[in-house]
Amino acid sequence: MIDGAPLVRGRERGARQRRIAVALLPLGLAIGAPADAQQVERRGVSPRNLPRPGYEPHVTRLGNATARIEVDVSALDDSNVFATSRKPVNDVIVVTRPRANLDWSSNAATLHGETYAAVFKHVDVTQEDMASFGGALTGALRASRQQTITSSLRFDRVRESRTDPESRRNLNQPPRKIDALAGELGYAVKGAKVALALVGGYQSYNYLDPLESDRDMRLYRGSATLELRPNAPLSLFFQGYVARRDFLRAVDFSGVDRDATTVGALLGLGHGLTGLVQGKIGVGIFRFAPDAPGLPAFTGLAVDGQLTWSPQPRTAVVLTVFRGDVATVRVGATNRIDTDVALRLEQEVRHNLLLEAQLSFSDILYRGPSQRSLTTYAARIESEYLFSGKMSAFAAGTFTRRDGRLITDRFTRPTVELGLRFRF
Numbered sequence: 001m002i003d004g005a006p007l008v009r010g011r012e013r014g015a016r017q018r019r020i021a022v023a024l025l026p027l028g029l030a031i032g033a034p035a036d037a038q039q040v041e042r043r044g045v046s047p048r049n050l051p052r053p054g055y056e057p058h059v060t061r062l063g064n065a066t067a068r069i070e071v072d073v074s075a076l077d078d079s080n081v082f083a084t085s086r087k088p089v090n091d092v093i094v095v096t097r098p099r100a101n102l103d104w105s106s107n108a109a110t111l112h113g114e115t116y117a118a119v120f121k122h123v124d125v126t127q128e129d130m131a132s133f134g135g136a137l138t139g140a141l142r143a144s145r146q147q148t149i150t151s152s153l154r155f156d157r158v159r160e161s162r163t164d165p166e167s168r169r170n171l172n173q174p175p176r177k178i179d180a181l182a183g184e185l186g187y188a189v190k191g192a193k194v195a196l197a198l199v200g201g202y203q204s205y206n207y208l209d210p211l212e213s214d215r216d217m218r219l220y221r222g223s224a225t226l227e228l229r230p231n232a233p234l235s236l237f238f239q240g241y242v243a244r245r246d247f248l249r250a251v252d253f254s255g256v257d258r259d260a261t262t263v264g265a266l267l268g269l270g271h272g273l274t275g276l277v278q279g280k281i282g283v284g285i286f287r288f289a290p291d292a293p294g295l296p297a298f299t300g301l302a303v304d305g306q307l308t309w310s311p312q313p314r315t316a317v318v319l320t321v322f323r324g325d326v327a328t329v330r331v332g333a334t335n336r337i338d339t340d341v342a343l344r345l346e347q348e349v350r351h352n353l354l355l356e357a358q359l360s361f362s363d364i365l366y367r368g369p370s371q372r373s374l375t376t377y378a379a380r381i382e383s384e385y386l387f388s389g390k391m392s393a394f395a396a397g398t399f400t401r402r403d404g405r406l407i408t409d410r411f412t413r414p415t416v417e418l419g420l421r422f423r424f
Contacts, residue, residue: 057390147190
């Protein structure tokens with residue numbers, strides 16, 4: 001949460017990490033286990049979202065809709081504001097995060113809307129003050145017992161993170177502002193043992209600073225997923241996908257055409273809505289084909305998925321993995337390959353005490369003459385104590401270390417955050 005919004009770091013990579021989940025969401029809606037089966041075990045659900053008598057979050061009901069409003073107010077101690085390897089600058093930041101959610105449902109449709117803002121006010125390094133905001137709308141329509149249509153639309157105004165490896169790192173200027181727009185449409189049809197999901201999406205990234213205009217990009221993507229369920233809840237799926245990157249400038253500031261097309265395929269296993277293990281994970285290959293004749297094409301290993309292990313209803317262990325190509329405009333790099341692994345524990349320690357801990361590893365490989373590699377190790381722990389359904393206190397600590405060949409690529413960044421959460 002240092003950077004205030006989910007799209008600041010690893011924007012395209014984050015979208016790719018959700019590819020399986022998004023493509024197979026209609027299948028889950030269409031083939032999900034009966035409601036009574038879900039209520040018996042409640043496994044695979046985050047402990048944060050399980051029923052908690054006496055501490056239920058405040059909800060406003062509006063007919064078939066429910067609204068929830070939350071505000072976080074916290075103090076954040078950042079030991080390395082600029083994410084540098086030498087002479088780190090420490091500062092205390094006052095953070096305010098309001099957000100609102102609206103959910104509506106009927107027998108055949110569901111609709112979810114959300115909006116948020118994040119305001120960071122530094123005590124000393126005021127040039128790093130920032131505000132981000134955004135909103136999203138997602139919906140699902142059950143056209144028949146076998147068919148489901150899903151859609152989503154999202155907008156985010158964010159600021160570039162000081163830890164972004166694509167950053168040009170002018171520390172005398174505030175971080176760049178970015179407008180990110182994303183939309184998606186999905187269709188799924190299911191039979192007793194077979195299901196098919198089709199998903200198409202669009203994303204655009206607009207850097208408001210003209211000095212970053214060569215990073216403005218549009219991304220078009222589509223996927224088709226065939227899922228076989230010979231022995232429910234275990235399933236086998238095959239997914240083919242294509243992504244087209246279209247940068248608004250013909251060439252970047254180094255004179256390279258960065259437009260490219262990536263095609264790939266994943267073969268994987270999934271486990272349904274009940275049992276100790278849930279989720280899907282796929283392994284396959286991708287083919288990166290740039291438009292520029294001087295840039296070589298490349299075939300690589302693709303991995304994408306998430307698995308949740310719930311040894312008991314109040315415990316969840318979540319493994320997320322990704323490997324694939326990501327857009328880059330870094331000088332000397334023909335393309336970029338990201339590998340991410342994260343392991344997260346979510347635990348209800350007491351009825352009103354929640355704990356979350358995460359370890360993550362990230363490797364960024366820049367192919368080309370530079371052959372640069374950035375490796376990041378991170379740990380995070382957060383606890384929340386509920387005073388009631390309307391108020392809680394939380395504490396979080398993070399430690400991030402990135403190693404690289406260049407001194408500008410390396411940094412160590414511990415942070416500590418203390419705050420209050422209000423629910424209206």
